[in-house]
Amino acid sequence: MSSYTRIYQWVRRVPEGMVATYGQIAGLAEKCSARQVGYAMAALGGEDDIPWHRIINSQGRISLRTGSDGHHLQRILLEAEGVVFSEDDTIDFAKYHWNPLDDY
Helix, strand or coil: HHHHHHHHHHHHHCCCEEEEEEEHHHHCCCCCCHHHHHHHHHHHCCCCCCCCCCCEECCCCCCCCCHHHHHHHHHHHHHHCCCCCCCCECCHHHEEECCCCHCC
């Protein structure tokens, strides 16, 4: 199984209204880095069923360049799921960070 396949399997598990980090997904998918998770998210086309927008950086921020179309879209998608951003554009991990153990 390819690393991208493993990454996508884990990203699909992140529930609506929750977020995970690139590093978290890398650890779950095994044998890949946070950067590789970023590459996998960037490789997706618009028709994919993978909730790429739920993956953020370890500082609780969207990694796409601020002001870019992608950054704006990711924020809109997260807010539509009920994720709230603070005044400094971060997401509260205590409230929105997905714990895969909660699935069991």
